Amino acid sequence: MKDKLLLNILHEVQDKEGYLSEKSLKKISVEYNIPMSKLYSVATFYTMLRTKKQGKYVIELCGSPSCVLNKSREIEKFLERELKIEIGETSKDDLFSVYKTSCIGCCDEAPAMLVNGEPYTKLTVKRVKEILEELRKNANS
Amino acid sequence: MQILRETKLEGLRLARKVGRQKVLEILLKKKLGGRGGANFPVAKKWETALGVKADERYVICNADEGEPGTFKDKFILKNNFETMIEGLLIAAYVLRAKRCFIYLRGEYDYLREELEEKIKEVLEKSKMKVSIEIVRGAGAYICGEETAIIQSIMGNRGSSMYKPPHPTISGLWGKPTVLNNVETLTCVPQALVYEDWNPDYRLFSISGDVNHPGVYEWELGVKMSTILDVVKPREKIKAMSFGCFGGIMPVKKSSSVSQETICKGNCQHGAFSIIFIGERHNIVDICLSIAKFYTYESCGKCTPCREGTIRLVNLLKKIKSKKVNEGDIKLLKEFAEHIQETSLCGLGQSCGNHILTSLKYFKKDYMRYIK
Structure with a gap:
């Protein structure tokens, strides 16, 4: 498949639907003549592609040494406590899925996280609390 | 900063005027090496791909x-992307490539729309009949490795492949493929256009326990005291880590930062990412967070790396539990060495560096946990 790149196709579907459902993958499989086994093999290799339903906001907290040195563990504990979940889970209200990720390249503004791909930097527990409140408000409006 | 100098398509104009061979000569004479860490001469890489008979060649920007x-490539993407595109176009011209790719890491996807617009603008101005496509990475560290990146673009899992063949001979879809990173490609037009272009300037990504982290440009051989004066440590600095893969060594103010001094300390400078570690931290903690990174990012293809990285994490956790003796520390060292010797690609081959160097320089931190 030289003309259309599979990674870009998968991303486009995930952008629209939030994750790569079996139904969407079947559609891609038929359209581009790629076996489902191959699609799952690729989709599950990359951490930013997800084959399970996600919360409205996917939070990826950076766990690299620069962020750890700048107290990212406090943020991690706060997120788990506040959302009553563990890393890798989705909150009961289906609003937040939280993951720990490798370096997101914001080491000069550590600690940092991505929310649906957008960077939030120089985090403190207070700031994360505000961010969560704002996201909740946006979700309800 | 030298890296921020704009060339406004003057480099491309010059390249077309003097011809392919002359461009290679200039880049060789100007000593432009790859900035991913290996410093392999750019001209040699291009020449190899150009020397292979093929109906198609590809250029990939890593x-x-x-x-x-x-985070220095992000700095360039944000601040001098046009010059980088020009470097990509010069590569395409020299290699007679019609299709170029920019493999953008998923974590930088928020920059993509702006980059796409700039690509369109520069392409229009250049009047070159070349396509530049952004490939959206998806959070796999291993895809920085050249054979893995190629697998990823072809729509496969991003696993490393055995070499040879090298991508310059047989890469994307079996065709000669040149891979250069963002910093290297940005240097290409700058080296062609500016007489006073200096090959020894490097971008440094500085982070950790300092008051002024950020991207800086210094000449190789810069004194550590100069760096510390600028970035202002917020506490006494105990160690510096070169990314995760380069190892951890003590900081000496009087030393200079160059390939020789770092390698002599058994570390690898890579892309000159320095994470300064303050005195209050135990190095074993830092090593554990680095070891976890490797278990997370191992592609799983070769056994030593897939299984070994997990064993390293378990051993470090065991050490931290204080239920160990000196034999376990010896085992940790042996494990790290074996994984490095037997792994397939650069990830596994460097995944023990932080352990081996920290055992060399900071054994005291480990001994705290020994019965």
Whole structure:
């Protein structure tokens, strides 16, 4: 498949639907003549592609040494406590899925996280609390 | 900063005027090496791909800087992307390539729309009949490795492949393929246009326990005291880590930062990402967070790396539980050495560096946990 790149196709579907459902993958499989086994093999290799339903906001907290040195563990504990979940889970209200990720390249503004791909930097527990409140408000409006 | 100098398509104009061979000569004479860490001469790489008989060749810009502590390519993407595109176009011209790719790491996806617009603008101005496509990475560190990046673009899992063949001979879809990273490609037009272009300037990504982290440009051989004066440590600095893969060594103010001094300390400078570690931290903690990174990012293809990285984490956790003796520390060292010797690609081959160097320089931190 030289003309259309599979990674870009998968991303486009995930952008629209939030994750790569079996139904969407079947559609891609038929359209581009790629076996489902191959699609799952690729989709599950990359951490930013997800084959399970996600919360409205996917939070990826950076766990690299620069962020750890700048107290990212406090943020991690706060997120788990506040959302009553563990890393890798989705909150009961289906609003937040939280993951720990490798370096997101914001080491000069550590600690940092991505929310649906957008960077939030120089985090403190207070700031994360505000961010969560704002996201909740946006979700309800 | 030298890296921020704009060339406004003057480099491309010059390249077309003097011809392919002359461009290679200039780049060789100007000593432009790859900035991913290996410093392999750019002209030699291009020449090899150009020397292979093929109906198609590809150029890939590696914008997948995933090494923890590295953010200098993001700095270029944000501040001098046009010059980088020009470098890509010069590569395409020299290699007679019609299709170029920019493999943008998923973590930088928020920059993509702006980059796409700039690509369109520069392409229009250049009047070159070349396509530049952004490939959206998806959070796999291993895809910074050249064979893995190629697998990823072809729609496969991003696993490393055995070499040879090298991508310059047989890469994307079996065709000769040149891979250069963002910083290297940005240097290409700058080296062609500016007489006073200096090959020894490097971008440093500085982070950790300092008051002024950020991207800086210094000449190789810069004194550590100069760096510390600028970045202002917020506490006494105990160690520096070169990303995750380069190892951990003590900081000496009087030493200079160059390939020789770092390698002599058994570390690897890579892309000059320095994470300064303050005195209050135990190095074993830092090593554990680095070891976890490797278990997370191992592609799983070869056994030593897939299984070994997990064993390293377990051993470090065991050490931290204080239920160990000196034999376990010896085992940790042996494990790290074996994984490095037997792994397939650079990830596994460097995944023990932080352990081996920290055992060399900071054994005291480990001994705290020994019965």
